[in-house]
Amino acid sequence: MELSDSVLQHLRAVVDLPDFGGTRYELEGEIGRGGLGAVYAAFDRQLQRRVAIKVLDGEEEARVIAGLEHPAIVPIYDAGTLPDGRAYYAMKLVSGERLDRYPRGDVPLSERLRLVERVGEAVAFAHTRGVLHRDLKPQNVMVGSFGEVYVMDWGVEGVAGTPQFRAPEQASGAAALDHRADVYALGALLRFVLPADPPRMLRAIAAKAMEPNPADRYGDVPALLRDLQRFQNGQAVEACPDSRWQRTRRFAVRNQVLLLLLAAFVAVKFFLFFVRRL
Amino acid sequence: MNKIVTGIVFGAVLGFLDGATAWFTPEVRPVIGGILVGSSIKGLLVGLLSGWFARKVNSMKWGIVFASVVGLLFAFGIALMQGNHYLEILLPGFVTGAIIGFLTQRAGAPSKQTV
Amino acid sequence: MDPDTAIGGGRDRFPSTRHSLLAAVTETGAVPHEALEQVTALYWKPVYKYIRLKWRKDNEAAKDMTQSFFASALERDFFQQFDPAKASFRTYLRMALDRFTANQYAAANRQKRGGAAVTESLADDCEPVDGETPETVFQREWQRQVFALAIEDLRAYSESAGKRLPFQIFAAYDLAEAERPAYSELAERYAIAVTAVTNHLAWARRMLRGCVEARLRGVTAGDRELRGEMRSLWS
Numbered sequence: 001m002e003l004s005d006s007v008l009q010h011l012r013a014v015v016d017l018p019d020f021g022g023t024r025y026e027l028e029g030e031i032g033r034g035g036l037g038a039v040y041a042a043f044d045r046q047l048q049r050r051v052a053i054k055v056l057d058g059e060e061e062a063r064v065i066a067g068l069e070h071p072a073i074v075p076i077y078d079a080g081t082l083p084d085g086r087a088y089y090a091m092k093l094v095s096g097e098r099l100d101r102y103p104r105g106d107v108p109l110s111e112r113l114r115l116v117e118r119v120g121e122a123v124a125f126a127h128t129r130g131v132l133h134r135d136l137k138p139q140n141v142m143v144g145s146f147g148e149v150y151v152m153d154w155g156v157e158g159v160a161g162t163p164q165f166r167a168p169e170q171a172s173g174a175a176a177l178d179h180r181a182d183v184y185a186l187g188a189l190l191r192f193v194l195p196a197d198p199p200r201m202l203r204a205i206a207a208k209a210m211e212p213n214p215a216d217r218y219g220d221v222p223a224l225l226r227d228l229q230r231f232q233n234g235q236a237v238e239a240c241p242d243s244r245w246q247r248t249r250r251f252a253v254r255n256q257v258l259l260l261l262l263a264a265f266v267a268v269k270f271f272l273f274f275v276r277r278l
Numbered sequence: 279m280n281k282i283v284t285g286i287v288f289g290a291v292l293g294f295l296d297g298a299t300a301w302f303t304p305e306v307r308p309v310i311g312g313i314l315v316g317s318s319i320k321g322l323l324v325g326l327l328s329g330w331f332a333r334k335v336n337s338m339k340w341g342i343v344f345a346s347v348v349g350l351l352f353a354f355g356i357a358l359m360q361g362n363h364y365l366e367i368l369l370p371g372f373v374t375g376a377i378i379g380f381l382t383q384r385a386g387a388p389s390k391q392t393v
Numbered sequence: 394m395d396p397d398t399a400i401g402g403g404r405d406r407f408p409s410t411r412h413s414l415l416a417a418v419t420e421t422g423a424v425p426h427e428a429l430e431q432v433t434a435l436y437w438k439p440v441y442k443y444i445r446l447k448w449r450k451d452n453e454a455a456k457d458m459t460q461s462f463f464a465s466a467l468e469r470d471f472f473q474q475f476d477p478a479k480a481s482f483r484t485y486l487r488m489a490l491d492r493f494t495a496n497q498y499a500a501a502n503r504q505k506r507g508g509a510a511v512t513e514s515l516a517d518d519c520e521p522v523d524g525e526t527p528e529t530v531f532q533r534e535w536q537r538q539v540f541a542l543a544i545e546d547l548r549a550y551s552e553s554a555g556k557r558l559p560f561q562i563f564a565a566y567d568l569a570e571a572e573r574p575a576y577s578e579l580a581e582r583y584a585i586a587v588t589a590v591t592n593h594l595a596w597a598r599r600m601l602r603g604c605v606e607a608r609l610r611g612v613t614a615g616d617r618e619l620r621g622e623m624r625s626l627w628s
Contacts, residue, residue: 001541007568008537014567015540015602016627019595033627084599257338258380265373269299272366276303 018055018082025053025090041093044077051077052093055086064131065089065154072122074142074150094150100138104193112193113202113228115141118149120186120228124221126154127179134177136185137165138192164188168212180214183221190228201231204240284386285329286322289378293321296374303366320356320371324349325378332382341383342376349375428472431611432486433463434542439534440490447527448494462493477614481621487531536626543604544568547597550604558583562590563597 003011018040020027028041028050037056044051052074066076066089079089097103099115119141123133133140133154139162140153163171167184170177187209194202205227211217218224218238227237234254236242242250252259279287297317300306306313328345335341353371357364440462445455466472466489475485551560562583566573580587606623613619 001544003537003541003544003568004570005533007570008533008540011540011567011601012536012627015598015605017598019599021595038627084602257342258377258384261342261373261377261380265296265370265377268369268373269302272369273302275365 018053018086018088019084020053021083023080025051027053042090044090050093051090053088053090055082055088065091068126068129068131068154070122070125072118072149072151073126073154074152094142094144094152096142096144096148096150098139099141099143099189099193102138102143104195109195109199110232111147112195113232114147115143115149116186116190116193117225117228119151119189120221120225122149122151123182123186124225127182127221132177132179133182133185134170135162135165136182136189137162138189141189164192167214169214178214179220180217183209183217183224184211184214186221186224187217199231201237201240202228205231205237208239279386280329281332281382281386281388282326282329285325285327285332285378285382287325288381288385289321289323289325289328290318291321292374292378293318293324296321296370299370300366303363306363316356320349320352321374321378324352324375325382328375328379328382329386331379332386333388336383336388338380338383342379345379345382346372346376349373349378428611429463429467431608432482435538435608435612436483436486436535437463438538439531440486442534443487443490443527443531444494446530448498458494458497461497462490465493475614477618481618481625482612482614483535483622483625487528532625539605539608539626540601542608543601546604546608547601550600551597556596558585559593559597562593563601566590566594567598 016038017030018027020042024044024046025042026045028043030038031041031052032039037054040053040055042051042053043049065073066079069075074091074094077090077092079087081087102115104112119136123136126133131154133151135153136151140151142150142152144150165185165188167177167181170181170184187206190202190209191206194206205224208227209217209224218227223238227239230237234250236247236250294314294317297310297314300310300313300317324345327348328341331344332341335344350368350372353368353375356371357367360367437459441455441459444450444458444462445452448455448458450458471489475482479485480488547563548560551557562579565579565582574582576587576590579590583590585593605626606619609622609626610619613622
C-alpha cells in the first residue's frame with residue numbers, strides 16, 4: 001500500500017489525538033508538542049473550566065510533578081489513562097506567552113532578571129524534593145498575563161535536553177546527572193533573556209553557570225540566584241571578582257553619604273585650621 | 279546591639295576623635311584632656327538621643343537632620359560655657375552629629391516588632 | 394452481539410505479540426529471521442528512495458544497491474554491532490547505509506577510471522521537492538512505511554476479529570485521497586448511526602496507533618528507543 005503525502009499527514013494528525021471518550025474532558029485541540037508528549041486544550045465538563053492536558057509516553061512525569069507544589073510549577077488537577085493505554089494529566093491552562101516568544105524589546109533588565117529568578121526558585125525547590133528538570137529552556141517557561149511565571153515539562157530519565165541549553169555531561173549521556181545540569185540550563189536561560197549588550201557581571205554569572213566542568217559551576221541554583229541578587233544590589237558577584245580599584249569604587253558608591261559626611265568633617269577642620277592662621 | 283547602644287558607642291568614639299583634633303590648636307593643648315572628656319560625653323549624649331530617634335523613625339534624611347541639630351545644640355552649650363572658639367566647636371559638632379545620625383540609622387538592630 | 398458493530402471496550406488494544414526482537418538480537422547475537430524480515434519490510438522503501446536521491450541512481454540500480462545493502466548487512470554482523478546506547482536503530486541503519494553506498498561508489502569509480510561522470514536523471518517519483526534533503530526523504534518514507542505496514546496489520550486484525558465494518562469506515566474516511574466524506578454520508582452508506590461512525594473511527598485509530606507501536610517495537614531495542622521513535626513519527 002502506498003500512502004500519499006496528504007493521507008500520511010492526515011493519519012499523523014488523527015492517530016495521535018487522544019480519545020477522551022468516557023472521561024470528563026472534551027478535546028478542543030492541540031496547543032503544543034514537547035519532548036515528552038503533546039499538550040491539548042480541553043474542557044472539563046465536571047468543573048466547567050478549560051484545562052490543559054498533557055498526554056505522556058509514560059506515567060512518571062505526572063507523579064513527578066504532582067509532588068511539587070510551588071507557585072511557579074503548574075498545578076496538576078487530575079491524572080488518568082486513555083483507552084489506548086497512554087497516560088495523561090490535566091493541569092491549569094496557563095494563558096500567556098512562552099518565554100521564547102515573550103516580547104523582550106522594551107522589557108527592562110530588572111524584569112528579565114525577575115523572570116530568571118522565578119524560574120530559578122522553582123527549580124531550586126524541585127531540587128530540594130530530589131527532582132531535576134533536565135530540559136529547562138525558554139520553550140518550557142510560560143509567562144502569564146500578570147507576569148506570573150510557570151516552569152513546565154519537567155523532565156524524565158532519557159530526555160537528552162535541548163542542545164543550546166543542554167549541559168555537556170547531559171549531551172554525552174554521562175552516567176548520573178545531578179542538579180548542576182539544571183544550573184547549566186538556568187545559566188543558558190539567563191543568557192537567552194539578557195539584552196544584546198549585557199552588563200559584564202551578568203555575562204560572567206551566565207558564563208560561570210555554563211562552565212563545561214560541573215565542578216566549576218555554581219554549587220547549586222540558590223548560589224546563582226544569590227549572585228543575581230548581589231548584582232542587583234550593586235555588590236560584587238562571585239562570578240566576577242572585582243579588582244582593587246573596582247572594590248574601592250563599589251565601596252565608595254554604596255557608602256557615598258558616609259564618605260561625604262566624613263569629607264565634610266575633614267573639610268571643616270581644614271577650614272578652621274586655616275582660618276585660625278589668617 | 280540595639281540602636282541606642284550603637285548610638286552611644288559611635289557617639290563616644292566620634293566625640294573623642296572630634297576632641298582629639300583640638301591638638302591642632304596649640305593654645306588649647308594644655309587642656310586637651312578636658313576637651314577629650316567633654317567631647318566624648320557630648321558625642322555619647324548625641325549618640326544616645328540619635329539612637330532613640332532611630333528606633334522611632336526609620337529615615338536616613340531625618341536621622342541625619344535630627345542628630346545634626348542635637349549635635350549643634352550641645353556644641354552651642356559647650357561653646358557658651360567656653361565663651362570662646364564658637365566656630366571651632368559648633369561646625370565640627372554639627373558635622374559630627376550628622377555622622378552619628380547616619381550611623382545610627384544604618385547600623386544597630388531596630389526595635390523588636392511584635393505582631 | 395454483532396461483531397461488526399461491537400465497539401471494543403476501554404482497554405481494546407492491538408494484541409501486540411511483538412516483543413523487541415532487536416533486543417533479542419543484541420543480547421543473544423543471533424539474528425532471528427523475523428527480525429530481519431521486519432527490518433527489511435520497514436526500511437526497504439526508505440533505503441531505496443534515499444539511494445535514488447542521494448546517489449542519483451536509476452530505478453534498477455537503486456533496487457540492486459538496496460538489495461545488496463540488506464544482504465550484506467546480514468553477513469557483516471550488522472545487527473550485532475548495533476549499540477542502542479549510542480543511537481536509534483534507524484540512525485544506525487542510515488549511517489551504515491551511507492558507509493556502504495560510499496564504498497560501493499568509490500569501488501565503481503575506481504573501475505571507471507578516466508571515464509566521464511554520467512549524470513543519471515531520476516524518475517518523477519524521486520525528484521526532490523524544494524528544500525528536501527535525502528535525510529528528510531528517508532524520514533518521511535520511514536513514516537509512510539510505518540503507517541502502511543500498520544494499516545495492513547490493522548486490516549488483518551480487523552478481518553480476524555470480526556471488525557470489518559470499523560476498518561471499512563476507517564478506510565473510507567481516513568484513507569480517502571480526495572475530499573473526505575461527511576460522517577452522515579458514511580452513516581447512510583453503511584446504514585448505521587452517525588455516533589456509530591464516530592465510535593468506529595475512534596476504535597480504528599486507537600487500534601492503528603497500537604499497530605504502529607507494535608511495528609516500531611519490532612525494530613527497536615527497548616522501551617526508551619521505542620518512545621523516541623514514536624516521538625519522531627510525530628515530529
